[in-house]
Amino acid sequence: MNLSRQPPSATLVLQALLTQGPLTRAELGRRTGLSSGAVTKVSAPLLDDGWITELGPAGDRQPGRPATLVAVRPERAGFIGIKITSDELIGMLVDLTAAPLATRRAPLRSRDVGTVVRAVAQLVGALRGQGARGAGESGPAVHSVGVTVSGDVDGPGGTVRYSPFLDWHGVRLAALVEEATGIATVIDNDVRALTVAEQWFGAGVGLSSFALVTVGAGVGCGISLHGRVVSGAYGVSGELGHLPVSGTERVCTCGNTGCVEAVASTQAIVDQVREQTGDGTLSLSGAVRLARSGDAAAREVFTRAGRALGLGIASVANLIGPERVIISGEGVAAYDLFSDEIRRTFADQAFGAAAGCELLVRPLPFEAWARGGAAMAAHRLLAPLPGGYGGAARH
Incomplete structure (x- = not known):
């Protein structure tokens, strides 16, 4: 059964079971707004094709025949998520509920498009083999692959418009990976995919509603409103890193000046500490050690980064009023050096009740980003709707 050819009510039922299940048919009707007849009608083909299963009586205490619980069959479909960084691929195989089945990393020795695509195909093959062995040769068939890349990504069009860290322009990545693997492939911005994972x-x-802010090689932001991760009319949304902030004329990777990312990305921080100390060989870990040792110039760089991030996060809170802003990315390893300035600036700039938004620091390994790619692929299967990703599964 091709889910994309099923009525929207089938998607509603699957989403409800993923987010809130197992459920009885009566409860499915209440939570989806479908009539009992509609639930029964769409459940039949989902049962026949193995997407859902009956678990048995729900233990209903009301007199009469106990209602039967219905649940998603996790093994019905598998998904592979791949996160591409500038020097490494991180991959994960998950089942229909996004439970991890296998993980793997592979180095990238070149950012050439052909080389990266071949490496992605090899990693997909390795994950499929690893998942099958771990499941006793009965692992789920891989339905699709979700590849995530930083930068301006046209998910529906399958094209990486621009990725500064890979130096890619107009790469038809979805088609290339699909041709190399023989598996349906979707692509998207990596932060947006991670936001899907956090939602799910x-x-x-x-x-x-919530926002996810990532601090690392770039500064990204994913936004979830009313249960949907926003992708924007042009595939661009949540570009917090390219919001202009006052007090800097530093040139950003996008070519503009004054962006949050030009001040607060890990490379921007390293560059500024190098300029302040005159040590052109200083690494990020060296800059962090210098600041933690009390070096005033290095600490001021982190303070400026915290101020820029606080301004950006306050802008997000003022615009969309999220319940929570999750702060993650490899840059949070040095969060102690700019956390006070982030929170101080946020409190000063957040308008009214927006200041009550919770700021939650949540370090996440790159495997979580890869899992987001797999979750994104699953969401495209279950909710192939324009403008965002609907529904979120509980796991």
Whole structure:
């Protein structure tokens, strides 16, 4: 059964079971707004094709025949998520509920498009083999692959418009990976995919709205409003890193000046500490050690980064009023150096009740980002709707 050819009510039923299940048919009707007849009608083909299963009586205490619980069959479909960084691929195989089945990393020795695509195909093959062995040769068939990349990504069009850290322009990545693997492939911005993961099984579960801010090689932001991760009319949304902030003329990777990312990305921090100390060989870990040792110039760089991030996060809170802002990315390893300035600036700039928004620091390994790619692929299967990702599964 091709889910994309089923009525929207089938998607509603699957989403409800993923987010809130197992449920009885009566409860499915209440939570989806479908009539009992409609639930029965769409459940039949989902049962026949193995997407859902009956678990047995629900233990209903009301007199009469106990209602039967219905649940998603996790093994019905598998999904592979791949996160591409500038020097490494991180991959994960998950089942229909996004439960991890296998993980793997592979180095990238070149950012050439052909080389990266071949490496992605090899990693997909390795994950499929690893998942099958771990499941006793009965692992789920891989339905699709979700590849995530930083930068300006046209998910519906399958094209990486621009990725500064890979130096890619106009790469038709979805088609290339699909041709190399023989598996349906979707792509998207990596932060947006991680936001899907947080909505599905992370710190965004159960929230009507939240934002995810990532600090690392770039500064990104994913937004979830009313249960949908926003992708924007042109595939661009939540570009907090490219909000202009006052007090800097530093040139950003996008070519503009004054962006949050030009001040607060990890490379921007390293560059500024190098300029202040005159040590052109200083690494990020060296800059962090210098600041933690009390070096005034290095600490001021982190303070400026915290101020820029606080301004950006306050802007997000003022614009969309999220219940929570999750702060993650490899840059949070040095969060102690700019956390006070982030919170101080946020408190000063957040308008009215927006200041009550919770700021939650949540370090996440790159495997979580890869899992987001797999979750994104699953969401595209279950909710192939324009403008965002609907529904969130509980895990």
